[in-house]
Amino acid sequence: MSTNLFRYEQFGWDYERLNPIGERELSWYRRFAAEVGGPILELACGTGRLLTKIAEAGYQIDGVDLATTMLKLAERRIELLPPEIRSRIQLFNRDMTNLETGSTYNLIILADNSFRELQNRTSQRSCLKSVVACLSQYGKILITVRRFELTSYKDGKMSVPWSNPTRHPISGLMVRRKVEFHLSEDRTSESIVYFYKTVDANNQEIIEECQFQRPVMETSDYQSLFDAVGLTAEIYIDYSNKPDDGLDPVICFVCSRKV
Ligand SMILES: C[S@@+](CC[C@H](N)C(=O)[O-])C[C@H]1O[C@@H](n2cnc3c(N)ncnc32)[C@H](O)[C@@H]1O
Known part of the structure; x- marks a missing residue:
């Protein structure tokens, strides 16, 4: 196993208290959804706090997570939605290093430091290869992480x-x-x-x-990984269109296939 899920299986109830999602963050993802369109895939979707908001904005979205506790929390949240929105969402209990949803996506999201759940370069590379395999030709991948300081x-x-x-x-x-x-x-x-x-x-x-x-990952480590799987990345900070300043705690990668 590439990850340690104990934290999420045992203490998943605490995730959103520790990491509340803000309107700024949501708007950033919605902006790309509007620009690129669906279908959308969110890897490591956790409690579905982002996935449900994207479905509410009118997009078809699949969510993948390995922790059953997190998926149950997501299911509970989805059950409360109107049927029309619910029908746009599918959840999969899968390892993001070995996908196979059988679909192709225009937008793939790995939000809120989820990429750093993967402990080593081998699993990180496998994840990115899986992602590239189900990305449409002009699709985009959004990866947001916290900067190591x-x-x-x-x-x-x-x-x-x-x-x-x-x-x-x-x-x-x-x-x-x-x-x-x-x-x-x-x-x-x-x-x-x-x-x-x-x-x-x-x-x-x-x-x-x-x-x-x-x-611990530096920006250059992410870039080497992207390069190795045929991706190129624009780098922004703080859920904005400001380019990376090497300081801001939130790094936002917008990846696409190299041409
Ligand atoms: C930091 S949480 C992020 C949740 C979500 N992206 C959000 O923004 O609310 C990380 C999630 O990654 C999931 N996870 C960890 N390793 C995974 C793997 N190998 N495959 C799929 N999901 C994984 C955990 O279960 C957890 O729900």
């Missing part, structure tokens, strides 16, 4: 303190979360640990840990 680390470490309490959607108990980041000595990956602290009905404190890895 070495200066955020002190002695190879960084942390986010305990959050305010939030209610667990199933147990109803109040949960607090903190996050620790550790950079590997060779600086090729970061190890991330989420701690979830719950106080149960007997006043017992329970701490659950969730650890996963993320590859």
Whole structure:
């Protein structure tokens, strides 16, 4: 397996609390949907927070994700939509490194750092090859990632303190979360640990840990990968049409086939 899904299977309920999607982000994706048209594929679609908005804007969209918990959350959200919008959406429980939806798409989206779920260059290359295989001739691929920023680390470490309490959607108990980041000595990956602290009905404190890895990637690493699979990329920042400044935390790649 190219990814560690434990975080999503066990703590998928927390994903959108940690990463709320903004109108600016949604507008950026909708702009490309309008420019390129459907059908659209969203890889690593998670809880469907983006996919459903694109379907609501009138496009046919397929979503792929490997974590069953995330797909269940997406299904629940889709069930609440009017039938006409629901009919434009299909979900697939697949590995994005080995697609085969049997369809061709004009727009393929890999949003919100999902590409960095893939731990090594082999799985990243396989994913991009799969994507290129189902991209129409003049189609576009949108990949958005967070920039790795070495200066955020002190002695190879960084942390986010305990959050305010939030209610667990199933147990109803109040949960607090903190996050620790550790950079590997060779600086090729970061190890991330989420701690979830719950106080149960007997006043017992329970701490659950969730650890996963993320590859450290520079803009040039993405470009080499795109090049290797026959793609060329325009690079923007912050869900805008501003070119990359090497600083902004959000990098937006707009890829197409090399001519
Ligand atoms: C950072 S979340 C992004 C969710 C979504 N793109 C969004 O913006 O809301 C990453 C998603 O990637 C999925 N994922 C991780 N590895 C995967 C793989 N190899 N194939 C398909 N999905 C994968 C996880 O289950 C998770 O839902």
